[in-house]
Amino acid sequence: MILDIKFPAPRRVNTQATLALEASRETETFHARLRLRPPIGVYNLSLATVIGHFDRCIDEIGELPPMNDRSTQASAKRNEFLATLDGLLDALMEHIDDCNSVLKCFFKDEKSTEYKEIYNAFKSEIRPYRDRVGKIVNKIKHEQGRLRLVHSDSVLGTSFGYYVEGVDLNGVIGPDPDIHHPRGETAYSLGRDFRLHVNGIFFVAARLAHAIYRATGKGVVTSLPENASLANLVKRVGDIPPIFFPDEISQPFPTVKITDTICRVSVGFGNFEKAKSPPGAKISVSFVGDGVSRSFRIPYIGKNN
Numbered sequence: 001m002i003l004d005i006k007f008p009a010p011r012r013v014n015t016q017a018t019l020a021l022e023a024s025r026e027t028e029t030f031h032a033r034l035r036l037r038p039p040i041g042v043y044n045l046s047l048a049t050v051i052g053h054f055d056r057c058i059d060e061i062g063e064l065p066p067m068n069d070r071s072t073q074a075s076a077k078r079n080e081f082l083a084t085l086d087g088l089l090d091a092l093m094e095h096i097d098d099c100n101s102v103l104k105c106f107f108k109d110e111k112s113t114e115y116k117e118i119y120n121a122f123k124s125e126i127r128p129y130r131d132r133v134g135k136i137v138n139k140i141k142h143e144q145g146r147l148r149l150v151h152s153d154s155v156l157g158t159s160f161g162y163y164v165e166g167v168d169l170n171g172v173i174g175p176d177p178d179i180h181h182p183r184g185e186t187a188y189s190l191g192r193d194f195r196l197h198v199n200g201i202f203f204v205a206a207r208l209a210h211a212i213y214r215a216t217g218k219g220v221v222t223s224l225p226e227n228a229s230l231a232n233l234v235k236r237v238g239d240i241p242p243i244f245f246p247d248e249i250s251q252p253f254p255t256v257k258i259t260d261t262i263c264r265v266s267v268g269f270g271n272f273e274k275a276k277s278p279p280g281a282k283i284s285v286s287f288v289g290d291g292v293s294r295s296f297r298i299p300y301i302g303k304n305n
Contacts, residue, residue: 002267003199003202003203003206003265003266003267004264004265004266005202005206005264005265005266006262006263006264006266007262007263007264012226012263013226013227013230013231013234013258013263014226014227014230015047015201015202015205015206015209015227015230016202016205016206016208016209017043017099017102017204017205017206017208017209017212018040018043018044018047018205018227019209020208020209020212020213020218021039021040021043021102021212022040023218024039024040024106024212024216024218025040027106027216027218029105029106030105030106030107030108031105033108034101034104034105036101036105038105039102039105039106042098042101042102042105043098043099043102046094046095046098046099047095047201047227047230048229049091049094049095050088050091050092050095050201051229051230051233052091053084053087053088053091054088054194054197054198054233054236054237055229055232055233055236056084056087056088057081057084057085057088057194058194058236058237058240060077060080060081060084061081061160061190061240063077063081064077064078064081064149064160065077065078066151067149067151067284067285067286068284075286078149078286081149082147082148082149082162082286085147085162086140086147088197089133089136089137089140090137092133092197092200092201093130093133093134093137095201095204096126096129096130096133096134096204099126099204099205099208100119100122100123102208102212103118103119103122103208103211103212103215104119106212106215106216107119107215114215118211118214118215119211121211122207122208122210122211125207126203126204126207129200129203129204130204132196132200133197133200135178135179136164136179139164139166139176139178139179140164143166145164145165145166145176146164146165146288147162147163147164147165148162148163148164148165148285148286148287149161149162149285149286150162150163150187150189150245150283150284150285150299151283151284151285152189152243152245152281152282152283153281153282153284154243154280154281154282155280156241156243157241157243158243159189159190159191159241159243159244159245160189160190161187161188161189161190161191161193161245162187162188162190162193163175163176163179163180163186163187163188163285163299164176164179164180165287166178166179166184168184168297170295171293171295172184172295172296172297173287173293173295173296173297174296174297174298174299175187175297175299180299184297185297185299185300186245186247186299186300187245187299187300188245188248189243189244189245189248190240191240191241191242191243191244192242192244192245192248192251192253192254194237194240194256195237195238195240195242195253195254195255195256195267196254196267198233198234198237198254198256198265199254199255199256199265199266199267202265203267231258231263234256234257234258234263234265235258237256238256238257238258245299245300246300252267253267254266254267255267283298283299283300283301285298285299
């Protein structure tokens with residue numbers, strides 16, 4: 001996923017898909033045959049749902065208790081956050097599927113060559129990000145994957161993250177090796193993961209806008225009020241300290257930054273910010289026993305028998 005979008009001022013923050021859909025308001029669409037809202041309605045509702053889930057997650061990060069607090073109330077708080085995070089991942093997956101539906105609204109016949117070329121190109125372009133989200137969601141829904149909380153404590157401060165729990169070929173329970181490559185020993189820091197997903201929203205929107213242009217021949221409107229909730233999300237995610245987990249330092253930094261004069265969302269286009277990896281960090285995780293399994297792997301620590 002490669003993306004670099006700059007807005008001249010926070011009040012202009014919006015997705016390229018919104019601009020393309022606004023420009024296509026007078027274009028005939030075929031949403032009724034799909035029993036859908038008008039395409040801009042589908043997109044607006046879907047994006048608002050994702051932003052709402054994001055906001056709830058960020059609210060709850062600040063309420064997470066220390067991992068050494070093993071009280072019933074603390075455990076409930078952590079489980080509540082993981083449930084909210086699960087909801088965000090579902091919403092992101094549904095948003096990608098909604099973008100597919102938006103594009104379908106511009107075609108009368110899905111058997112046409114034009115539809116197949118444009119639709120298949122869009123799916124291919126967004127596949128890297130879709131696969132990133134889809135693998136997690138499918139593991140949870142269909143393979144009994146569970147989200148587990150990770151906490152890093154060091155001189156740089158605290159950082160929360162998560163991993164998708166799975167079982168390897170030796171029966172060891174830990175980060176699922178299909179998701180946390182290469183050996184199921186890593187996790188995702190919220191500092192990087194949330195930045196990456198905000199980039200994902202703008203990335204999918206940019207490719208959707210391009211597909212809509214191909215389908216309609218219409219450009220984008222240039223004067224549109226800001227999406228205040230989206231601008232606020234960019235600011236909130238950009239304010240999360242960039243304390244990443246060790247393996248993430250060498251990966252592209254997903255920039256999410258907003259100031260009084262500019263907003264920038266960028267990944268894979270050069271590192272405009274620098275991540276921090278906590279030296280000598282103390283790693284704590286949450287997991288739930290099943291009464292049978294005795295072998296576990298903890299991210300960045302290895303196997304515990």
